[in-house]
Amino acid sequence: MSLRKRDYSNKFYIIKGLTLAFCMSAFIYLDYFNIEYKLLNSILGIFSIFFLLSFKKQSLFYAGFFVGLSWFYWVSFSLVYYELAYLIPLLILLFGLAYGLIFYLIAVFNNIFLKALIIFLLSYFHPLGFNWFIPELIFVDSYFSSSKLSFGIILLTCLLAIKYKKTNPYIFFILYFSLNTSSNIKTQDINIKITMPEFEIKQNEKWLKTNRKELINKNIELINKAIKNKFGVIILPETTFPVLLNKNIKLMNELLEKSNKIDIIAGALYYENEQYYNVTFHFSKNSYTVAKKHILVPFGEEIPLPNFLTKIINNIFYKGAKDYAKANKPTNLNIKGINFRNAICYEASSDGIYKNLKGIKYMIATSNNAWFTPSIEPVLQKILLKYYSKKYNITIYHSINGSANYIIKP
Numbered sequence: 001m002s003l004r005k006r007d008y009s010n011k012f013y014i015i016k017g018l019t020l021a022f023c024m025s026a027f028i029y030l031d032y033f034n035i036e037y038k039l040l041n042s043i044l045g046i047f048s049i050f051f052l053l054s055f056k057k058q059s060l061f062y063a064g065f066f067v068g069l070s071w072f073y074w075v076s077f078s079l080v081y082y083e084l085a086y087l088i089p090l091l092i093l094l095f096g097l098a099y100g101l102i103f104y105l106i107a108v109f110n111n112i113f114l115k116a117l118i119i120f121l122l123s124y125f126h127p128l129g130f131n132w133f134i135p136e137l138i139f140v141d142s143y144f145s146s147s148k149l150s151f152g153i154i155l156l157t158c159l160l161a162i163k164y165k166k167t168n169p170y171i172f173f174i175l176y177f178s179l180n181t182s183s184n185i186k187t188q189d190i191n192i193k194i195t196m197p198e199f200e201i202k203q204n205e206k207w208l209k210t211n212r213k214e215l216i217n218k219n220i221e222l223i224n225k226a227i228k229n230k231f232g233v234i235i236l237p238e239t240t241f242p243v244l245l246n247k248n249i250k251l252m253n254e255l256l257e258k259s260n261k262i263d264i265i266a267g268a269l270y271y272e273n274e275q276y277y278n279v280t281f282h283f284s285k286n287s288y289t290v291a292k293k294h295i296l297v298p299f300g301e302e303i304p305l306p307n308f309l310t311k312i313i314n315n316i317f318y319k320g321a322k323d324y325a326k327a328n329k330p331t332n333l334n335i336k337g338i339n340f341r342n343a344i345c346y347e348a349s350s351d352g353i354y355k356n357l358k359g360i361k362y363m364i365a366t367s368n369n370a371w372f373t374p375s376i377e378p379v380l381q382k383i384l385l386k387y388y389s390k391k392y393n394i395t396i397y398h399s400i401n402g403s404a405n406y407i408i409k410p
């Protein structure tokens with residue numbers, strides 16, 4: 001093969017890879033710019049699956065590379081707050097290469113049936129515990145269901161269209177069985193007056209000792225305002241109190257007193273048995289419950305590696321800090337007689353937090369998105385929560401610092 005022909009082939013693979021990456025990423029960026037076209041998302045989603053099955057491994061590598069960049073470039077932004085900003089380009093590149101390799105392996109056997117099986121199983125593959133890449137997400141805001149069954153039907157349809165394209169054009173009618181019918185599901189509103197105030201506290205200001213009193217006073221003012229307006233519950237974001245709350249007796253007593261007039265849900269840090277926890281406090285009727293985080297952020301709150309490597313990484317990059325401790329199982333909060341599953345940020349986008357719901361229909365999720373804004377992270381997070389809301393038939397109340405709050409119904 002001549003050099004000119006080889007260069008042409010590489011450009012051809014790159015262009016095809018970019019095309020597939022565009023189809024697989026458009027739904028995120030359309031949402032980011034508040035453009036809502038279910039038909040467009042449906043068409044691009046079908047093209048994504050069709051290209052995944054039909055492209056060769058060289059094109060899929062480039063597709064995965066660009067998907068890794070476009071979906072997850074924002075992860076690197078948190079490095080700024082650890083004084084590791086110089087690693088941002090490297091981390092972005094690593095995401096691109098990691099997903100380039102994953103996509104490349106889809107077609108390594110050059111068998112369309114194996115490709116379809118691998119694509120179907122991709123949402124179960126969580127490298128180093130990071131589980132935000134779920135192929136079904138491309139159909140969350142489309143006319144197709146985002147369930148695993150519907151995703152399998154779409155895969156089968158595209159597989160048959162590629163394999164037997166000369167035999168029967170009517171195979172696309174199979175897609176009828178993957179259409180979204182969740183609009184027929186009715187959700188019951190709860191008879192509780194809930195408020196979720198908006199927060200825009202910058203991450204580089206949140207933990208400064210000089211700002212601590214002001215941030216605490218802001219939370220108290222919002223609680224007082226909610227009491228005045230006769231709300232039954234106020235939900236404040238993850239670590240809204242930037243202190244070890246259980247060690248601040250004066251503040252604890254003030255919140256307990258106010259809880260006689262309103263239920264207070266608030267995030268903070270918690271210290272117990274020489275361990276630090278990221279928790280949600282529920283203050284109600286002069287008592288409180290602590291919901292400790294069950295699923296930690298990989299490389300943010302814990303290093304998902306053997307202990308000797310964890311210590312080395314913490315010493316080099318995190319000044320010797322220890323990983324956060326975590327609860328053994330998810331926690332439920334009983335609020336005004338109704339059970340809510342508690343989820344703190346990353347947890348709400350993990351299957352593990354939805355285990356053993358036992359009839360629970362509501363979740364309170366709290367987040368601090370100031371780590372990653374401005375970026376597409378809040379949009380991707382919201383799409384993920386829509387996916388899990390539909391999957392587990394649960395209504396999610398999401399209180400956030402750094403982006404808009406919202407309620408998601410199945």
